Amino acid sequence: MAFALLGLWAAFAAARGLPGEHDNPFWILLPVAPIFLILGYRLRDRGQRYTRATHDLIDRARDGDPEACFQLAAQYLGGEADLHRDDASGRHWLERAVDAGHPKAMIRLAGMLREGQGGGKDPLRAQALLERARLMERPKAGPIRTGPAG
Structure with a gap:
């Protein structure tokens, strides 16, 4: 964007004087103005701008980190940070977290599946x-006894 603005500025500055007039030193920029315009067009921001933290979270999720997948899903589902609310993307990242064995993702995805949020019911x-989530979160010590000891 800065290159495009520089190119426009150079073109307007050069247009204020003719190449034969030496009172305007900007005429020399006229030949390079199109180059700056092209650079500005090619380098413009083509996607959504993310903070460094969101980029790191997306990278970790793509690498298969279940907690990162769950956090990214939560951000998509809540429209948090610099992500727009997107139930389908949230459901996708919950699926990835579930595949990696994340119990909280299982509970959240179960609710989405029951309601049909972000996809079919x-x-x-x-x-x-x-x-599955209940079994994963049960303590490993064994069943809880409620009767008298004996």
Whole structure:
């Protein structure tokens, strides 16, 4: 964008005087003005601008980090940070977190599957995910006894 503005400035500055007139030193910039305009066009921001933290989170999620996938999904679903709300993208990253065994992602995705948020409904899969998450979060010490010791 800066190159495009510099090119426009050079073109307007050069247009204020003719090449034969020496009172305007900007006429020399006229031949390079199109170059700056082309550079500005090619280097313009073509996508969404992300903060460094969001870039790092996306990179970690793409590398398969389950917690990063879950956090990225939460940001998409809530429209947080510098991401626009996008239920389909949130569901995609929850799927990736679930594939990596993230229990909280299983619970969140189960709710989305039950309601059809970000895609189709699948109540059977939602129930299976809730059961899987429950089993993963159960303490490893064994079952809880509620009766008298004996």
